[in-house]
Amino acid sequence: MRRTAAALAALVLAANAGCSRKPVPVVPVSQADWTHARAELAKMRSDTPREPYVELIRVALREPRTGKVIEGRGAVAVDPRRAMRLVLIGPGGRTALDVWVTHDAWRFSVPALDLTRRGDDGKRTYDVPVGFFRWWFLEPLDGRLLSIAPDRRGGRVFVLRDGRATVTLHDLPHRAARASGPSTARHFVAVRREAIDAGDASGEMDVDRLEWVARAVRPGAGDRAFYTQRSTGLQIEIQVEALSDQSPDPAAFVDPDARGLAL
Numbered sequence: 400m401r402r403t404a405a406a407l408a409a410l411v412l413a414a415n416a417g418c419s420r421k422p423v424p425v426v427p428v429s430q431a432d433w434t435h436a437r438a439e440l441a442k443m444r445s446d447t448p449r450e451p452y453v454e455l456i457r458v459a460l461r462e463p464r465t466g467k468v469i470e471g472r473g474a475v476a477v478d479p480r481r482a483m484r485l486v487l488i489g490p491g492g493r494t495a496l497d498v499w500v501t502h503d504a505w506r507f508s509v510p511a512l513d514l515t516r517r518g519d520d521g522k523r524t525y526d527v528p529v530g531f532f533r534w535w536f537l538e539p540l541d542g543r544l545l546s547i548a549p550d551r552r553g554g555r556v557f558v559l560r561d562g563r564a565t566v567t568l569h570d571l572p573h574r575a576a577r578a579s580g581p582s583t584a585r586h587f588v589a590v591r592r593e594a595i596d597a598g599d600a601s602g603e604m605d606v607d608r609l610e611w612v613a614r615a616v617r618p619g620a621g622d623r624a625f626y627t628q629r630s631t632g633l634q635i636e637i638q639v640e641a642l643s644d645q646s647p648d649p650a651a652f653v654d655p656d657a658r659g660l661a662l
Contacts, residue, residue: 428547437544439555439570440540440557443540443570444541446615447479447540450479450646451476451477451647451649451652452477452618452646453643453645453646453647454474454618454639454642454643455473456640457472457637457638457640458473458487459636459637460633461633461635461636463634471488471489472487472488473496474486475536476647477537477647479538480537480538481502482499482501482652483498483500484651493510494510496508496509497510500529500532500533500536504654505517505529515656528607528633531591531609531628534561535589540568540616541561542564543559544558545559545560550569550570550571552571553571554569554570554586555569556568556569556570557570562593563593565592565593566589566590566592567589567592568587568588569588569589570585570587571586584614586610587609587616588610591606591609593605606628607626607628608629609624611624619639620639620641620642621639622638623637623638623639624637625637
C-alpha cells in the first residue's frame with residue numbers, strides 16, 4: 400500500500416518540465432459558419448449535467464518516473480459549477496487518493512503517507528491538474544469562444560478563452576472515433592494551455608490534454624477518457640463503469656479538513 404501511495408504522491412507532486420508557447424490558430428470564417436458553430440457549442444453546453452451526480456470509475460495511473468501502472472476503483476462526485484470530490488481506493492480497501500476541488504480552494508491528499516496539499520485560486524497549481532479539474536468538472540466547455548476551424552479529420556475545432564487559459568476543443572464525427580469505443584460514440588479532444596507565470600517572459604506553458612470517447616457530452620456508462628499533463632508526465636486512463644442512481648451526499652462537497660469528512 401505504501402508503494403501505491405508513494406507512486407500516487409509522485410503523480411501529484413512531480414516537478415514541472417515546462418513547454419513552449421503555441422499560438423492560438425486564427426482562421427477566417429463566414430458569419431454563417433460562426434453562427435452555426437456558436438449554436439453547436441451552445442447545444443453541447445446544454446447537454447452537460449446541471450444536477451449533482453456520481454460516477455463510479457475504474458482508473459489506471461501511469462507513474463511518470465518508473466512507468467509503473469497503478470490500477471484501482473473509485474468514485475467522483477460532482478456538483479456542477481460548485482465542487483467535485485474524487486476518491487480512489489487502493490489495495491486493502493483503503494483510500495489511496497482523495498481530491499477535493501472548488502472554484503476557490505482545492506485539496507490533494509494521500510492518506511497512507513499522511514500527505515496533504517491545499518491551495519486556493521490565487522496559488523500556483525501547475526504541478527497538479529487543478530485548473531483542468533475546475534474547467535472539466537465544474538464548468539465543462541466554459542470559456543469565451545475565440546475562433547473556430549475545421550478539423551482535418553472532420554468535425555470542428557473550437558478555441559475558448561477560460562481566464563488565463565486557452566482551451567482547444569476538437570469535436571470529431573463518429574467515423575473518427577476509436578474502434579474500441581461505443582458504436583454511437585463521439586470523439587472529443589480538449590487541450591488546455593495556461594501560462595506557468597503570467598509575468599514570466601519565457602512564455603512557459605502548462606499543458607493538459609483530455610481525450611474521450613462517449614455517446615454524448617453528458618457522462619454515461621462505458622465512456623472512456625485518457626488524460627495527460629505534459630509538464631509532469633502524468634497519465635490517467637478512466638473508464639466510467641456506471642452512474643449512480645442516487646445523488647451524492649452534500650457532505651461530500653464540504654472541505655474535508657473542516658470536519659474530516661470522507662466520500
